[in-house]
Amino acid sequence: MLTDCYFVLGVSPDASLTQIKRAYKRALKKLDAAPPGSDAHSRFMQIKDAYETLSNSSRRLDHNRMLIDSGSESEMDDGLFDSAFELLSGFERYSPSHDEIRETIEQNFTQQHLPKSMAQRELTVEVMMTPEQAARGGSVPIDFPVADVCHSCNGTGVSGFYLCDDCGGQGIDWISKRIDVLIPAHANDGTNIPVSLKPFGVSNLFLNVLVRIAAMSEQA
Numbered sequence: 552m553l554t555d556c557y558f559v560l561g562v563s564p565d566a567s568l569t570q571i572k573r574a575y576k577r578a579l580k581k582l583d584a585a586p587p588g589s590d591a592h593s594r595f596m597q598i599k600d601a602y603e604t605l606s607n608s609s610r611r612l613d614h615n616r617m618l619i620d621s622g623s624e625s626e627m628d629d630g631l632f633d634s635a636f637e638l639l640s641g642f643e644r645y646s647p648s649h650d651e652i653r654e655t656i657e658q659n660f661t662q663q664h665l666p667k668s669m670a671q672r673e674l675t676v677e678v679m680m681t682p683e684q685a686a687r688g689g690s691v692p693i694d695f696p697v698a699d700v701c702h703s704c705n706g707t708g709v710s711g712f713y714l715c716d717d718c719g720g721q722g723i724d725w726i727s728k729r730i731d732v733l734i735p736a737h738a739n740d741g742t743n744i745p746v747s748l749k750p751f752g753v754s755n756l757f758l759n760v761l762v763r764i765a766a767m768s769e770q771a
Protein backbone atom coordinates (compact mmCIF):
# COMPACT_ATOMS: atom_id res chain seq x y z
CA MET A 552 0.00 0.00 0.00
CA LEU A 553 1.14 3.51 -0.78
CA THR A 554 2.06 5.68 2.20
CA ASP A 555 0.64 9.19 2.01
CA CYS A 556 3.61 11.38 2.97
CA TYR A 557 1.32 14.33 3.70
CA PHE A 558 -0.56 12.20 6.18
CA VAL A 559 2.67 10.95 7.81
CA LEU A 560 3.87 14.50 8.45
CA GLY A 561 0.40 15.86 9.12
CA VAL A 562 0.55 18.58 6.49
CA SER A 563 -1.87 19.60 3.76
CA PRO A 564 -1.10 18.83 0.09
CA ASP A 565 -0.22 22.47 -0.56
CA ALA A 566 2.15 22.82 2.42
CA SER A 567 5.18 25.01 1.79
CA LEU A 568 8.72 23.76 2.27
CA THR A 569 8.93 25.70 5.52
CA GLN A 570 5.75 24.08 6.79
CA ILE A 571 7.07 20.66 5.79
CA LYS A 572 10.37 21.26 7.60
CA ARG A 573 8.53 22.39 10.68
CA ALA A 574 6.22 19.38 10.59
CA TYR A 575 9.24 17.10 10.19
CA LYS A 576 10.96 18.52 13.27
CA ARG A 577 7.72 18.31 15.21
CA ALA A 578 7.25 14.67 14.21
CA LEU A 579 10.80 13.81 15.27
CA LYS A 580 10.35 15.53 18.61
CA LYS A 581 7.16 13.62 19.21
CA LEU A 582 8.98 10.41 18.39
CA ASP A 583 11.76 11.26 20.86
CA ALA A 584 9.21 11.85 23.58
CA ALA A 585 7.43 8.57 22.90
CA PRO A 586 8.36 5.62 25.11
CA PRO A 587 10.91 3.40 23.36
CA GLY A 588 9.03 0.70 21.54
CA SER A 589 9.64 -1.82 18.85
CA ASP A 590 8.11 0.34 16.13
CA ALA A 591 10.10 3.49 16.91
CA HIS A 592 12.65 2.72 14.22
CA SER A 593 10.13 1.98 11.49
CA ARG A 594 8.18 5.08 12.47
CA PHE A 595 11.38 7.11 12.25
CA MET A 596 12.14 5.69 8.80
CA GLN A 597 8.62 6.54 7.68
CA ILE A 598 8.91 10.15 8.88
CA LYS A 599 12.37 10.54 7.36
CA ASP A 600 11.21 9.07 4.07
CA ALA A 601 8.14 11.32 3.99
CA TYR A 602 10.29 14.37 4.64
CA GLU A 603 12.82 13.44 1.97
CA THR A 604 10.04 12.89 -0.54
CA LEU A 605 8.17 16.13 0.15
CA SER A 606 11.23 18.36 0.44
CA ASN A 607 12.40 17.39 -3.05
CA SER A 608 10.22 19.05 -5.67
CA SER A 609 10.49 16.35 -8.34
CA ARG A 610 10.00 13.52 -5.83
CA ARG A 611 7.05 15.41 -4.44
CA LEU A 612 5.45 15.60 -7.89
CA ASP A 613 5.99 11.87 -8.37
CA HIS A 614 4.38 11.25 -5.01
CA ASN A 615 1.37 13.41 -5.92
CA ARG A 616 1.04 11.41 -9.11
CA MET A 617 1.13 8.12 -7.22
CA LEU A 618 -1.45 9.33 -4.73
CA ILE A 619 -3.76 10.24 -7.57
CA ASP A 620 -3.17 6.93 -9.32
CA SER A 621 -3.85 4.95 -6.17
CA GLY A 622 -6.96 6.94 -5.36
CA SER A 623 -8.55 6.79 -8.78
CA GLU A 624 -8.08 3.20 -9.89
CA SER A 625 -11.71 2.92 -10.88
CA GLU A 626 -11.56 6.10 -12.93
CA MET A 627 -10.96 5.50 -16.60
CA ASP A 628 -9.53 8.92 -17.13
CA ASP A 629 -7.98 11.20 -14.56
CA GLY A 630 -8.11 14.24 -16.83
CA LEU A 631 -10.10 17.03 -15.27
CA PHE A 632 -10.55 19.00 -18.45
CA ASP A 633 -11.45 18.02 -22.00
CA SER A 634 -8.80 20.13 -23.64
CA ALA A 635 -5.39 21.46 -22.71
CA PHE A 636 -4.67 24.98 -21.55
CA GLU A 637 -2.27 27.07 -23.60
CA LEU A 638 0.29 28.56 -21.29
CA LEU A 639 0.56 31.74 -23.34
CA SER A 640 -3.11 32.32 -24.01
CA GLY A 641 -5.25 29.93 -22.04
CA PHE A 642 -5.27 31.60 -18.66
CA GLU A 643 -7.09 34.71 -17.65
CA ARG A 644 -4.68 36.27 -15.24
CA TYR A 645 -1.08 36.92 -16.05
CA SER A 646 1.86 38.42 -14.35
CA PRO A 647 4.38 38.72 -16.00
CA SER A 648 2.85 39.52 -19.39
CA HIS A 649 2.53 37.08 -22.31
CA ASP A 650 5.46 38.70 -24.08
CA GLU A 651 7.68 38.50 -21.04
CA ILE A 652 6.87 34.83 -20.57
CA ARG A 653 7.59 34.06 -24.21
CA GLU A 654 10.87 35.94 -24.02
CA THR A 655 11.83 34.19 -20.80
CA ILE A 656 11.19 30.78 -22.35
CA GLU A 657 13.04 31.76 -25.51
CA GLN A 658 16.18 32.69 -23.59
CA ASN A 659 16.63 29.04 -22.64
CA PHE A 660 16.98 28.07 -26.27
CA THR A 661 18.41 31.04 -28.08
CA GLN A 662 21.20 32.00 -25.70
CA GLN A 663 24.25 29.79 -25.58
CA HIS A 664 24.69 30.20 -21.85
CA LEU A 665 22.17 31.69 -19.52
CA PRO A 666 23.72 34.17 -17.13
CA LYS A 667 24.18 32.35 -13.82
CA SER A 668 22.95 35.32 -11.90
CA MET A 669 19.66 35.40 -13.76
CA ALA A 670 16.79 35.05 -11.35
CA GLN A 671 14.25 32.37 -11.92
CA ARG A 672 10.95 33.94 -12.78
CA GLU A 673 7.76 32.68 -11.34
CA LEU A 674 4.59 32.39 -13.27
CA THR A 675 1.36 31.74 -11.46
CA VAL A 676 -1.65 30.57 -13.42
CA GLU A 677 -5.08 29.95 -11.98
CA VAL A 678 -7.10 26.90 -12.85
CA MET A 679 -10.80 27.17 -12.11
CA MET A 680 -12.50 23.96 -11.16
CA THR A 681 -15.74 22.81 -9.68
CA PRO A 682 -15.88 21.44 -6.12
CA GLU A 683 -16.42 17.98 -7.66
CA GLN A 684 -13.30 18.25 -9.81
CA ALA A 685 -11.27 19.45 -6.83
CA ALA A 686 -12.51 16.60 -4.64
CA ARG A 687 -11.58 14.04 -7.25
CA GLY A 688 -8.22 15.50 -8.26
CA GLY A 689 -6.59 14.68 -11.55
CA SER A 690 -4.45 16.11 -14.26
CA VAL A 691 -4.56 19.53 -15.86
CA PRO A 692 -2.87 19.48 -19.27
CA ILE A 693 -0.93 22.63 -20.11
CA ASP A 694 0.75 23.28 -23.45
CA PHE A 695 3.75 25.56 -23.68
CA PRO A 696 6.33 26.37 -26.33
CA VAL A 697 9.81 24.87 -26.28
CA ALA A 698 12.48 24.76 -28.94
CA ASP A 699 13.69 21.75 -30.85
CA VAL A 700 16.67 21.55 -33.19
CA CYS A 701 15.62 22.71 -36.66
CA HIS A 702 15.52 19.59 -38.77
CA SER A 703 16.01 21.46 -42.04
CA CYS A 704 19.45 22.76 -41.07
CA ASN A 705 20.26 20.49 -38.11
CA GLY A 706 20.56 23.52 -35.90
CA THR A 707 23.23 25.29 -37.94
CA GLY A 708 20.86 28.05 -39.04
CA VAL A 709 22.27 27.96 -42.55
CA SER A 710 21.31 26.17 -45.71
CA GLY A 711 24.24 26.23 -48.11
CA PHE A 712 25.28 29.88 -48.35
CA TYR A 713 21.93 31.16 -47.12
CA LEU A 714 20.10 31.46 -43.87
CA CYS A 715 17.81 28.52 -43.27
CA ASP A 716 14.31 29.53 -44.35
CA ASP A 717 12.54 27.23 -41.97
CA CYS A 718 13.99 28.65 -38.78
CA GLY A 719 15.06 32.09 -39.96
CA GLY A 720 18.67 31.26 -39.14
CA GLN A 721 18.04 30.54 -35.49
CA GLY A 722 18.68 26.82 -35.81
CA ILE A 723 15.65 25.98 -33.74
CA ASP A 724 12.03 25.11 -34.31
CA TRP A 725 9.31 25.97 -31.88
CA ILE A 726 7.15 23.08 -30.85
CA SER A 727 4.42 22.71 -28.30
CA LYS A 728 5.03 20.51 -25.26
CA ARG A 729 2.35 19.26 -22.93
CA ILE A 730 2.79 18.94 -19.22
CA ASP A 731 0.19 17.18 -17.11
CA VAL A 732 -0.03 19.02 -13.85
CA LEU A 733 -1.46 16.75 -11.21
CA ILE A 734 -3.93 18.20 -8.77
CA PRO A 735 -4.12 16.07 -5.63
CA ALA A 736 -7.56 14.92 -4.54
CA HIS A 737 -9.29 17.21 -2.04
CA ALA A 738 -7.38 20.26 -3.19
CA ASN A 739 -8.57 23.47 -1.58
CA ASP A 740 -9.27 26.84 -3.08
CA GLY A 741 -5.80 28.38 -3.13
CA THR A 742 -3.86 25.10 -3.27
CA ASN A 743 -0.66 25.85 -5.13
CA ILE A 744 1.04 23.18 -7.23
CA PRO A 745 4.67 24.02 -8.04
CA VAL A 746 5.74 22.76 -11.46
CA SER A 747 9.33 22.63 -12.66
CA LEU A 748 9.80 23.15 -16.39
CA LYS A 749 13.43 22.02 -16.19
CA PRO A 750 12.72 18.58 -17.69
CA PHE A 751 11.67 20.50 -20.82
CA GLY A 752 14.81 22.60 -20.96
CA VAL A 753 13.26 25.68 -19.39
CA SER A 754 15.31 26.46 -16.31
CA ASN A 755 14.54 30.13 -15.75
CA LEU A 756 10.79 29.88 -15.38
CA PHE A 757 8.98 28.21 -12.57
CA LEU A 758 5.30 27.53 -12.90
CA ASN A 759 2.81 27.71 -10.06
CA VAL A 760 -0.62 26.30 -10.75
CA LEU A 761 -3.11 27.78 -8.35
CA VAL A 762 -6.33 25.89 -7.78
CA ARG A 763 -9.45 28.02 -7.73
CA ILE A 764 -12.68 26.40 -6.80
CA ALA A 765 -15.81 27.87 -8.27
CA ALA A 766 -18.53 28.71 -5.80
CA MET A 767 -21.58 26.48 -6.11
CA SER A 768 -23.87 29.35 -7.12
CA GLU A 769 -21.60 30.28 -10.02
CA GLN A 770 -21.87 26.91 -11.66
CA ALA A 771 -23.85 26.66 -14.84
Ligand SMILES: [Zn+2]
Nearest residue numbers: 701704715718
Ligand atom coordinates in the same frame (compact mmCIF):
# COMPACT_ATOMS: atom_id res chain seq x y z
ZN1 LIG B 1 16.90 25.78 -39.83
